[in-house]
Amino acid sequence: MKLGDALARLPGFSHAVLIVPDEQGYPLSVATSFRVVDGSVEVTPASTGPSVVRDTIDARLVVSHIRPYPGVGYDQRRYIELSGALAVGGPAWRFDPKAARGWDEQDLSFPELCQRALPQARRYLAALSTERGREVKPQMSAGWRFFLATRLPFLTATIVPVFLGLAAAAYDRHFSLGLAALTLMGALAVHLGLNVANDIFDTMSGVDDVNFTPTKYSGGSRVIQYGLVTLRQMMGLAAVFYAVAVIVGLVLVVISGLGLLWLGVAGVLISYFYTAPPLRLVHRGLGEVCVALGFGPIMVLGTYFVQTGHYALRPLILSIPVAILVMLILYANEVPDRFADARAGKRTLVVRLSPAAVIRGYVAAAVVAYLVVVVGVVVGILPWPTLISLLTVPLAYQTWKGLTAHYDSPYQLMSYLGKNVNLHLYTGLLLIVGVLLGILVRR
């Protein structure tokens, strides 16, 4: 905190605590009133009994504030610590500040403060490890570490297109439970591999280390930054997921035909090179397109192909709204990450565009997603019950409002990022329901 800024904020506090050394080497703190006068602080003389306050070049003047919140705790935390010289004597003591530090949670949110403090936590753990002669690490059960490292809740992005492909195949009178299970397993493995690989390469490129505003929807899992999982362990995990994906994919190719191979290869390559060098697609502003392709047409069409042995227009059209909405998850999640991404050279669309353009882009993409459904029904490609997916329009509207209002406030934006995730999930589920209802209506 700059000294001038600290002095300007000082009158906003009711009192200060003056801290000086006492005769036995303890800090001696005493509350006092004060006023700022021409860059220094006049302090009301305080009585500390026999421990007389003397002139010192190393005093502290501290102001702090909280607002109690009965039944909860408190908020509006802020404090400033000024260091400087104290001259006693006369009707007012004079404190000449030389430096300031402090925190105001309205300027720097507590979660961000915590993220910025990670290096201190790592130092402390390292020192403790040296002191004890064994590694001291933060603790978390293996299950929760897996949950966090793989970002399991985001698997809905895979489950939706796979089930949509299955629904489309069922509409065309094809369904095999065994193949459906294998397809889901392979698709989930690719997605999990992508999530883990993304953390590995974002750690190696430094993106995650300079991101101080991660949310539960953005900024990666941070398990490496928290010291919960090592980079090597993450590499092993990614290798396992990709191995499973490749094996399952090859089995499906053998069963369904070579037509699946190219789609599968494209899916794995996009997943891996999303953040991996040398392509690092997300750094080139191609992340959104890759995610749209991977979690849209590739998964929907691939699933459809496994069930039917051929490609068709209907699943392709069905995949477009899902592709757009999953792309919008990434797109909106990049908003709070944009400064860290820019610092690390990750030139996402959100980094490249102005805030107004980003928001216009969101609206345009969402409109196209719904238009595809409407046009698909009008021209007779999609069954009319898929129009039920339009029920999520209010959710898209709310997300747009939230993006507009809280573009610069990562933590206020968080609930809208959640709505955006739900927008993809609910629209996808309603499309699936619509296709299945279409089977009933057709009969």
Add this chain to the structure above:
Amino acid sequence: MVVAEMPMPVVELLNKALVGELTVIDRDGRFRTDPLIPLWDGRYILMTSSILFSRKLEDIKQNPKVSLSLSDPIGVPAQPFSRATIQGDARVIDDDLHQGWYRVLPLWEAKEPIIKTLLTPMQKLGLPLFWERAIIEILPKRVFWWPDGDTTREPQITDMRGAVR
């Protein structure tokens, strides 16, 4: 040796305080002050600090002499209002960062009830290192008490320097 007890009005302040200013001495001999919630267990002033904000823990390990100020009429809503400063010898208890601090949880929860809701595994995932915590245990040595909060007047001083752990 008979050691004086913590004056009751100061116990009242400690029990009500949502914040106190803890000053420690860093390795260069300079003061460093942070606001923390003080908890009183009848013998020690207890505080808990995340390893994220562990500078003070490092400092206390180097030099245990600390001072705690209870000064804010809003943050220390005791009636009638008074002010106190407690000097003492602190030690850091960090042998079990993950679970050890749970022993102060009932005292902490009494002042900050929301803590209980933040301790579910799902909630802790958000900031896992915040929940790796040490306890700061302060043995009071000298207490300054200003009965009406007016520090321009002489404080009442309680000497507890004979206290040992």
